[in-house]
Amino acid sequence: MSTGYQIKNQEGLYYLTFQVINWIDIFTRPIYRDIIIENLKYCQENKDLQVFAYVIISNHVHIIVNSSEGKLSDTIRDFKKYTSKIIIENIKTGNESRKEWMLNLFKFAASKHSRNENYQFWTHENHAIELRTPNFISEKVQYIHNNPVKSGIVEKPENYLYSSARNYADMDSLLNIILIDLPWKTYS
Secondary structure, three states: OOOOOOOOOOOOOEEEEEEEHHHOOHHHOHHHHHHHHHHHHHHHHHOOEEEEEEEEEOOEEEEEEEEOOOOHHHHHHHHHHHHHHHHHHHHHHOOOOOHHHHHHHHHHHHHOOOOOOOOOOEOOOOOOEEOOOHHHHHHHHHHHHHHHHHOOOOOOHHHOOOEOHHHHOOOOOOOOOOOOOOOOOOOO
């Protein structure tokens, strides 16, 4: 196992990336994005997860978080385990046109790792980067918020519904977050 990109400081502020295996574009469907939002809310309310920024793109999620209880690794492990289970169940029972293709890829990925049972949805890495300086925090928040712009989904970060850019622009949002006092503002 790699020693880089691990959550070493359980009380630290971290930039994390959750990537779907094989970069499968599952979050093009609102049902799956909503599962992520609902489970982030659950972790906020029940697992002391503090969310400072987030974005859900077609095949990955970026977040800036910490744990007020100092159990960030446990919370992230539980979040990924539960969301993968619920998403797989929705693929199996829903009207997913890509069902067979996706389940085959998730099953094949699981066969490559002994710690998986039937399916692997997320990669095992979180690309955890501890954020220690205001400039680095600001850089990562801006990166998160500009992800849908760079992907050509929207022209302005705050126009993307599944992003905390809306929170920072004082607009209606899907998830309550803790705003970071940033030295810049890209939102009109």
